[in-house]
Amino acid sequence: MLELSMHILDIAQNSLAAGSTRVEIRIWENLPEDLLVIEVKDNGRGIPGEMLSRVMDPFVTSRTTRPVGLGLSLLKEAAERCEGCLEVHSEEGRGTKVVARFRLDHFDRAPLGDMGATMGILISGNPEVDFLYEHQVDGQTYGLETGEMRKILGPIGLDDPSVLRFVQQDIQTGLKKIGAATFPKIMEVLR
Amino acid sequence: MNVEELKKIREKVQKEMDLRSGEKAIKIVVGMGTCGIAAGARPVMAAIKDELAKQSAGNVTVIQSGCAGFCEQEPLVDVLRPGEKKVTYGKVTPEKARKIVAEHIVGGRVLGEFVFAQEK
Numbered sequence: 001m002l003e004l005s006m007h008i009l010d011i012a013q014n015s016l017a018a019g020s021t022r023v024e025i026r027i028w029e030n031l032p033e034d035l036l037v038i039e040v041k042d043n044g045r046g047i048p049g050e051m052l053s054r055v056m057d058p059f060v061t062s063r064t065t066r067p068v069g070l071g072l073s074l075l076k077e078a079a080e081r082c083e084g085c086l087e088v089h090s091e092e093g094r095g096t097k098v099v100a101r102f103r104l105d106h107f108d109r110a111p112l113g114d115m116g117a118t119m120g121i122l123i124s125g126n127p128e129v130d131f132l133y134e135h136q137v138d139g140q141t142y143g144l145e146t147g148e149m150r151k152i153l154g155p156i157g158l159d160d161p162s163v164l165r166f167v168q169q170d171i172q173t174g175l176k177k178i179g180a181a182t183f184p185k186i187m188e189v190l191r
Numbered sequence: 192m193n194v195e196e197l198k199k200i201r202e203k204v205q206k207e208m209d210l211r212s213g214e215k216a217i218k219i220v221v222g223m224g225t226c227g228i229a230a231g232a233r234p235v236m237a238a239i240k241d242e243l244a245k246q247s248a249g250n251v252t253v254i255q256s257g258c259a260g261f262c263e264q265e266p267l268v269d270v271l272r273p274g275e276k277k278v279t280y281g282k283v284t285p286e287k288a289r290k291i292v293a294e295h296i297v298g299g300r301v302l303g304e305f306v307f308a309q310e311k
């Protein structure tokens with residue numbers, strides 16, 4: 001995966017596969033502490049205890065089609081190569097929380113990428129699920145919530161193609177406004 | 192979130208919806224497993240949605256599926272037209288995706304050169 005936003009799309013697909021009705025995605029950028037935190041929290045069926053300890057192993061999966069599951073292990077790798085880490089908290093029947101930490105300004109930190117496309121595709125592909133996206137940069141916050149969108153859209157479903165475009169553009173402008181970091185600053189020297 | 196912009200969309204789409212009612216639904220399925228995402232399914236999906244909006248193609252549902260087991264052929268896109276056999280396109284790029292919408296979804300012509308599998 002070339003972008004963190006693609007990992008987020010991938011991890012959120014796990015949430016959806018676990019039958020979640022609400023998925024909350026939060027990103028914090030803490031410049032003084034040089035820290036980037038990504039959290040994906042759902043209310044799905046959760047991961048059983050014995051599975052939870054092995055969930056980051058690429059040869060562990062709950063699917064039955066084949067014995068490989070790469071999503072979490074790829075994200076773990078992306079976090080660890082820039083002095084970060086991955087945590088998975090889960091309670092059966094209550095939900096799962098995946099927290100990935102990265103050093104914000106590390107040379108090997110993957111760019112955030114197109115969060116607008118990730119959220120747009122999650123929302124328009126799963127119009128019955130509630131999504132929240134919040135992005136904080138040093139106290140400034142951008143947020144988007146499907147509950148609020150549904151109220152305004154009325155009878156128009158979140159799967160309408162124009163909604164995807166709205167989400168993409170709203171997130172792109174919103175993130176620019178709060179000064180979200182796309183690439184690590186250190187990379188700008190080379191670009 | 193820009194609430195005013197969303198209200199404008201509501202008005203515009205509502206008008207179009209009234210015109211569309213009664214058409215039979217076409218289904219597009221995009222593989223969104225880890226393999227699909229890594230191979231570029233996200234820009235493909237975005238291109239499909241964007242082209243559908245551009246062509247004002249009515250009554251098309253776009254849904255996501257997991258890995259189908261042909262990871263090397265990802266991004267995979269299925270087109271299901273009512274009353275016709277399923278067509279699966281392989282190694283789809285955003286450009287190919289736009290052509291699929293224009294030719295197959297809107298025009299009803301299968302793009303043979305992009306097809307990975309076709310239901311017998």
